[in-house]
Amino acid sequence: MFSKFQSLPSYFGGKRKLVKYIFKPIKKTEGVFIDAFLGGGSVSLYAKAKGYKVIANDIAFRSVIIGRALISNNSVKLETEDLARLFLKAKHDGFIRKNYCPKVFTSKIADFLDNAIVNARAVENETKRHLLLHLLIKFILSCRQFGKFTHTRDTLDLEARKWEWPLRSKSHAPKNLRMIQNPMMTLEKLKDEINHGVFDNHQDNEVHQKDVFDFLKKVTGDVAYFDPPYPGSSSYEVEYGILDNILAGKKLDNKPSSFSNKDADEFLERMFESAKHIPQWIISLGQNKEDVGVKPDKLLAMVQKHRKAEVQMLDHKWSVSNAGGRGQSDNIEYMIVTI
Ligand SMILES: C[S@@+](CC[C@H](N)C(=O)[O-])C[C@H]1O[C@@H](n2cnc3c(N)ncnc32)[C@H](O)[C@@H]1O
Numbered sequence: 001m002f003s004k005f006q007s008l009p010s011y012f013g014g015k016r017k018l019v020k021y022i023f024k025p026i027k028k029t030e031g032v033f034i035d036a037f038l039g040g041g042s043v044s045l046y047a048k049a050k051g052y053k054v055i056a057n058d059i060a061f062r063s064v065i066i067g068r069a070l071i072s073n074n075s076v077k078l079e080t081e082d083l084a085r086l087f088l089k090a091k092h093d094g095f096i097r098k099n100y101c102p103k104v105f106t107s108k109i110a111d112f113l114d115n116a117i118v119n120a121r122a123v124e125n126e127t128k129r130h131l132l133l134h135l136l137i138k139f140i141l142s143c144r145q146f147g148k149f150t151h152t153r154d155t156l157d158l159e160a161r162k163w164e165w166p167l168r169s170k171s172h173a174p175k176n177l178r179m180i181q182n183p184m185m186t187l188e189k190l191k192d193e194i195n196h197g198v199f200d201n202h203q204d205n206e207v208h209q210k211d212v213f214d215f216l217k218k219v220t221g222d223v224a225y226f227d228p229p230y231p232g233s234s235s236y237e238v239e240y241g242i243l244d245n246i247l248a249g250k251k252l253d254n255k256p257s258s259f260s261n262k263d264a265d266e267f268l269e270r271m272f273e274s275a276k277h278i279p280q281w282i283i284s285l286g287q288n289k290e291d292v293g294v295k296p297d298k299l300l301a302m303v304q305k306h307r308k309a310e311v312q313m314l315d316h317k318w319s320v321s322n323a324g325g326r327g328q329s330d331n332i333e334y335m336i337v338t339i
Helices: 003-007 016-023 042-049 061-070 080-085 095-100 107-121 126-143 153-159 173-178 183-196 212-218 241-248 265-274 296-304
Strands: 032-035 053-057 206-208 223-226 280-287 309-314 332-338
Touching: 003 042, 003 183, 016 042, 016 280, 016 309, 016 332, 032 042, 042 053, 061 126, 061 206, 061 241, 080 126, 080 183, 095 107, 095 241, 107 126, 107 183, 107 241, 126 173, 126 183, 126 241, 153 173, 173 183, 212 265, 265 296, 280 296, 296 309, 296 332
Parallel strands: 032 053, 032 223, 053 206, 223 280
Antiparallel strands: 280 332, 309 332
């Protein structure tokens, strides 16, 4: 696997394992690569390493942080002094402790995060600020089992100082230990992982935070990659609702994206209509169950209304978020490639 991926957080629906298939059918080996749904950043980071000018977009601030830390940033790295800054005593309202302790975080980690988020937000240099927020996203997800917010039993036990269950297995123990250790131990390691992903590809890469339709109206480039939320699957706003609230410092309405709707066809049609000026399209989609979401033939027909295209079925095991979940056999993953 591409070693710079270690700089990214684990992200639901991330495409680390698929990048070699995504880039193979792209006709232009240089020029502008548009990533309309940046997510956890894996496709943009890979495109950046290949030397494309990357123009990335996502509606969510959580993704834009990742992008500004690693895609549009060609040189700024994190230093140990930057980490020390997170521990300075800051004025805060205890939002995380009040709302997410002890189910999501132990009090030790909630207190650290309440303080650290305020300090990170106050950093004047924009790139450094996004790097520190990115570090905190990685930290938060690295404390949570499967990078999700749903498993609460371990944290409740840790807070009650019952160690036996949380430290029961090789897979659970490392994450749970982070909930009781000094955060600096984890932050130093994550800092090095992040710095490994900071490099200069000699392009002026851009990251935008827009609804995809507004983004497509203005952007131009050689190839666009579309990786929208899969219709009918769990929405990003729900999966990452707690993370989004923490980054905002308040409870948001976390309304699911229209692309997560069971009948997202209309949005996909509109998206292709808005992307007519971009010469090549690569679209990723999948189904968790046969009768949910958009079937490959249906998406192919939508794309063929605009240009010649073909389907490529992928044998993909969801890389990160499904690690502890149910069996994989119902999942299909495919790409539509314009030719
Ligand atoms: C499948 S993920 C992208 C994963 C990414 N390719 C990766 O490898 O990590 C889909 C992303 O679409 C974003 N999104 C959802 N609705 C959107 C919209 N209307 N406009 C732009 N982005 C949107 C979500 O925030 C989410 O990050």
